[in-house]
Structure formats: C-alpha cells, structure tokens
Amino acid sequence: MSRLANELTIGIDIGGTSVRAAVVDAEGTMLDTLRAATPPTATALEHCLDRLVSELRDRWTVHAVGLAIAGFLSPDRQTVRFAPHLAWREVAVPAEMTQRWGLPVFAEHDANSAAVAELHFGAAARGHNTLVLALGTGIGAGMLMGGEIYRGSFGVAPEFGHIVVVPDGRPCGCGKHGCLERYCSGTGLVDTVVELLAQSEPGHSVLAAESQADPGSLTGRRVAAAAAEGDPIAVAAFASLARWLGQGMAMIADVFDPDLIVIAGGLGAASGLYLDEAREHYTTMVTGAGHRQLARIRPTQLGESAGVIGAAKVAELGLAALAEATAYPGGHAQ
Template sequence: MDSDADPPLTVGIDVGGTNIRAAVVDGVGQVLDTAQAPTPHSAEALVLAIERAVRELGSSHRVAAVGLAVAGFLDVDRTTVLFAPHLPWADAPVARDLTDRLGVPVVLEHDANAAALAEYHFGAAAGGHNVVVVALGTGIGGALLQEGRLYRGSFGVAPELGHIQVVPDGRACPCGKRGCWERYCSGTALVDTAIELLATDPALSTLLAREVAVDAGMLTGRRVAGAAQDGDPLAVAVMADFAHWLGVGLALVGDVFDPDLIVVAGGVAGSAPLFLDAAREHYAQLATGAGHRPLARIRSTQLGEAAGLIGAAELARTAVRGP
C-alpha cells in the first residue's frame, strides 16, 4: 500500500455538457497528464468515451481510482446520476458501470462540489469559513462549504443555484423552467445574449456581428469573451449584461447563505477580468441591507477549469485511502 509520502495517482474527470476533460492528478493537486473529448449525446456513448479517456491516461500512469465531477443530480450515495440537464444520463448507475469496466473504484460528485473541494484544499477558497462556489460553465453549478465540509441538503442536491428563477417567464431552460439564472449567466448565455442584442438592433455592425451574420454556428461563449477583450462593442455589451446578472444572482446567494467568501469558478471564470469587478458592484448594490452589513469577499478561481477534475481526483484518492 502507498505510504503517506507517496499518495496514489488518481484520474479526475469533469463531465460537462460540452466536453469531457480528464486528468491524472497527484496528492498535492498537480495535474500530470490530460485527455479531452466532446461530450457524446447518448448515455452509452458517454460511458464509452469516459472509459477511453481513462484507459488512455492509464497507459502511461498507474491509476488507483477515478472520480467524476458531474453536472447533474446524484443519489444520496453518489453512485447514480438521477438527472442532468446537459447530459444524456437519467437514473444511470454510472459508478457501478464504470467500476465494472475499468476494474478500479469510481466515485461521483456534483461538479460544483468537486470544484469547491479543490479550491478549498488547493486554491481560492482556502481559509474560508462559510464559502459558496459558483461554477460558471455551460450552465451554473453551486456548492456550499461550511468549515471545509460540503452542505448537501436532505437529499444530496443542495444548493442548486443555476435554476433559481431570476426572470419570470424568461428564457426557456433545459431543466423545464423559464428564466433560470444560468440562462442569463453562463457560457451558453453569452451566446444567447449576443443573438438577442443583434435582434433588437440589426444595424449594429461590429466584427463579431458580421461573423455571426456569415455563420451563426461559430458563435461561442469563448468567442464572445475574446471579442470583448479586443473591445468589440457588441461583445462588450454582452459582457456588461452578463456582469449585471452575475451580480443579481450573487446578491441572492449572499442573502440566503451569508457567506464570508464567494469563489467564482468554472470555464467562464477565465474571462473574469471582463466582468467580475462590475459584478461585485452590482452585488454590493443589490444585497439586502447593503451599506449596513458585512459583505462576502468575491474571488476568482485559482485553479481555473481544472478545479472540478482536481476535486474529483482528490475524492477518488480519499475513496482508496480513507479520509
């Protein structure tokens, strides 16, 4: 058995709505090797894609266990994916199926919970007492840490922040509701907002607008962020709208949980310099009792897009060695 000085290597996999990102991670949260693939649209193909990624990484590293950070609801034992708005799994015994295929322990965790644990142990959430992590990606994931321990609620799905309604009868959401926070504040939302702004002002002529006119399919959240970085007026307006809705949601989060620290994580957080300062201002104005109560510090991720898979790998390591 490995000694404390030589913890086992594990694979962490962030199973997102757009991509599967896998990595071999060591005991201090360092990523040693990576693999990536688009997220398939069928349940069986998704399991096969994950198996291929693990076997690819396992060909060069001795892997003791695998952790999956999943964008969806898990059962209390965190072995079955009950529902995932952006994934093809429903009531799927994913941990059992992959354990049987791979021959090593496989554990599941909500992606935002995995990112929160990684940030707490290795990144921006270190030293926080009551910490909320808001993971901005294809949608929004949320996690709550109280003195380093995850709060899961009675049935293991808390806190589901992305589907708080912020706009009555607003944009339709894959979850079945309308006006969810993630429909206005996510990588997907950046695209939708750009299209809406163009629809309200067809005469708007910017490089990004012309690209969309040629091929709307090329528009992505990353492209919007890149154009905003270059000063494109359409993209700058999109990011301003994004910052507004992030501030609205963070004010709700602050009112409900009263955290001392909020960490903004996920793929979109890589563009935080474009929106986070403005979001902080909106949050400070909209929080109930603003000006008469302490407000949470708001930090950007230190681990970036790797946070979810690093946290999943750490959970897998705990499953092998014990807490």
C-alpha cells in the first residue's frame, strides 16, 4: 500500500438502484471499488453490504465505514427513519452495522455525503453558501452554510426534490404531485421519454425502436447516451429536464440565495446535455432577475463518485471526533 493504513476508510453509497463501495484514502482517492444492484428487502440489503465490506477488508486494512443513505436520518444520524427507495424503516443502521463488522460505522444522507466530498475535494471548495443537487434515481439535496451542513431542526432538511414545480403533475412516491424529482431525476427523465414517444410519429427515434423491443431498456443512462448521439426524443427529454431544473433552482434561490449550486449524482455526469439550458431558465425565472447577484452553477467534479468519497470522508471525520472525545472525555483541550 502506498498510504498509511490508518488513512483508509470505506465509503458506501446506497442508492435506489445500485450500491457502490470503495476504499478511499485521505486525499479522496478511490483505491478499490465494488458495485451491486440494490436489493429489495432490508435483510438482503444488509447481506449485500456484508459482502462488499468483507471483500474490501480482505484486500485492505480499513478503520471505519461511512454510509451515504438516500433517506431520512435522525438528527444524530443514528437511525434511518424512512428511505423511499430502500427498505429500512426506523432502523439503527450504524449501530447494527458496527456490531456486524466490528468497525465504527457512520451514516449520512447521500446528498450531504456528496456535499462533503465536493467541499473537500471538488466543485464546492470555494463556495460559502452552497447547494448540492444530486440527480440520480431520485433527487437529493445538501446545503452547506459557511462550510457546515444545514440539517434543519429535525435532521431532514433539505428535501428540495419534493418541491412542486408542476401543479397537478406526475404523482410522486412522497404523496404529492408534480415534484421536481418526478421531472429531473433519472426515473423522471425516463417518464418524459415515455410521454414523448406516445406523442411522436414512429420511426423518428432509435429510443422508440428500442423501447418497443424491450421496454426495460429505457434508463437514464441510455437516454443520456441517445441524447449525446442526437436522438430527437432524448434531446427533447433533456430540454424538458432543463426547464424544470431551472425553475426548481430559481425557487430554491428565492429562499436560500446560494452563491454556488453544484449539480451532482448520476445525471450530474451528463450535465453537458442540459446544464447550459437549465442555467438560462434559472437566470430568467429567479425573482429579481437582472437586479441581483446569481449563484454560479457548476457540474460536479467528482461525478458519480461524490457519494462514495463523501461517505468515506464522513467516516474519517467521525473517527477523528471519536479520538478527540476519547482523549478529552470532559471536553476539548484548552
């Protein structure tokens, strides 16, 4: 190993579609990675995590694990209260995993993990009040205020994926209709393609032929690849995403007034297909357009790895906090 072993932690990004794990060093470099499909039950998910951690520990000496979880966590991040795309409900995940693995385990919201990674190693390094929007299976959001994560009073802020941008729009798993997530996530992008295909003439899109032959072939990744190749349906779908993303960012800016917005997540890696157009919509839709300073809007520098790297950084910071508490059990050193 080229790094001291005590600098290594495991970061695991647990999303609605896939679970990605990596050994990460103190500079945010991923040394070893594994990926698996997200299992549908809590028991299967925990067994999946067991396997990933075991495989990585067979090859590396690590001292802690960080979990980036797409769901609501308690304010102390010791309990996963609800995860719309995962099976955990009111589960003390860090404590259970600590017992299973014999390692300190720390949990964080997946978008907050991405924000931590972008702050320390990526696009948010120079932001003061920063919004990180993670566009993946759903939409996660992290807010950094003066470099610190803002969690709200009860640990669930911010859920910007569930602000309503389309009144009476598509139904959302949260119970509302027209949420940003239903138009600007990977699943929302696929829904837009399905709607556009239903309205289009046959034979004008490669996606049309593919979806007729195999409806399961329509994924956010495939739509992004088709858009990059100029497929008209895919291009139109990203134009729709850009419109609603611009409106969503404008609504958020009216409340939060960030100086920097970072677009992360799986679709963040494809930001070249829509970010310029989204930025234009944001510029015209924000209140006071033309008479106020606007946030810089940047794509992720870490791509889909932000959640994993951030989770590993959360573990590193958690270890440091444990060491300090052990060294000075009555408080900080004077």
